Amino acid sequence: MTASATQLKEARAARASYRAGEVAPTSGVAHGLVQANLISVPADWAFEVLLFAQRNPKPCPVLEVLDPGAYESALAPGSDLRTDLPAYRIWREGQLTEEVTDASAAWEEHPDLVSFLIGCSFTFEAGLTDAGIPIRHQELGRNVPMYRTSRACAPAGRLRGDMVVSMRPIPADRVADAVRISGRYPAVHGAPVHVGDPASLGIADLAAPEFGDPPEVREGEVPVFWACGVTPQAAIMDSRPPFALTHAPGHMFITDVRDSEYLA
């Protein structure tokens, strides 16, 4: 099913406003269309990033790999990955060195960048809210909390790191529904990797996420953890490639493709 004219108009307007310099989290923008994580690396690292994703499909579901040097996504004709995200992060030797709203200079520095668009849990959140399951961070107008875990990803050449998860507190009587519904989206993280018991995932303090905003877990709710597309950023921090460009957490690339395209 292709996106409606209204949805496409909203997606294009959002990309155009980010291109013009607007900075805002993308949660809730162009409801029903897929948003994607971005990671761009020099061509010399592209095989290892793709292999890392192939070996770790739950945290790194690849939606598209662009040709070296290309920046128009097939998921959004007319788009420009250099400018159409609200905010970017630039990494050198594994260190976050800059956060920018326009990545054109990075592309001039590395004209051979290979860009990966990776699925994002915003895609199945729409399915959860449609089923009446509350998404706390949306209710609070916050970013989803994300944690580095003690669970190692399968390494790929020089690339290694631990899995990053996102967390949503779910009422105990809706956990099974949340598993079932998100499981219908295997191409965008799918079912949770862990339900309850943060300690056994290596999370010491739920109130102190490494990425995003602190959560609010209420009485009768269970913390439910999904593999997260920020995992490649954690691998970059651990593996220290000379250069990488990513989206800033919560500031995703908005495509023209409907969430339902990724239903199993």
Added chain:
Amino acid sequence: MTASATQLKEARAARASYRAGEVAPTSGVAHGLVQANLISVPADWAFEVLLFAQRNPKPCPVLEVLDPGAYESALAPGSDLRTDLPAYRIWREGQLTEEVTDASAAWEEHPDLVSFLIGCSFTFEAGLTDAGIPIRHQELGRNVPMYRTSRACAPAGRLRGDMVVSMRPIPADRVADAVRISGRYPAVHGAPVHVGDPASLGIADLAAPEFGDPPEVREGEVPVFWACGVTPQAAIMDSRPPFALTHAPGHMFITDVRDSEYLA
């Protein structure tokens, strides 16, 4: 669910006998365990092969990518991809130059080979026979017929080619079941890409497959076409990398992993 002791014993015995020089098609061997297509290319071509697979997941479902120079598959501990398949093909500049039963010399020539194990339709055939759907080429003791189509795969760098399909004649009243059952195995080609009407797939003569043996389509049966793991071999013929090593059609790599691992 892990493989039974009997299955593992049969898989190990088969690999050992191929290692010792036996040559035979693998259809029906170690029933219930996954068999895989093999393609090994010099490291310089690995990114493009992986990208080609990522862009064409139906014909090229990747089960495993080994590290450069590695030949023990994680899907079969103790295996050796240089010797454990019954027959191999060696390709130079897109030409089939040798068919060998031991690929050790090829590995000495190219110690940096990157090996890809790609899903095989034998995996869902077990599901079809379990449902009482006849598999004609098995009944006849032949290899499945495979055809080059006129449907172009999405190219990846220097790698391009048309999709190859396998064909099974299915009684008209079981076609829907065959679609449903094979669709439960998205990691190994999944549902058919085409049902009936070979001409619109670019197949001029069903009796003359490019790979495998001629079919026998009986009254009341419809030719049903699945994306085929021989597609990368066709891409090699078209794209002419300096070197590639593959399995010989029908002579697959037998793993220790149950077919049911790949149920959606």
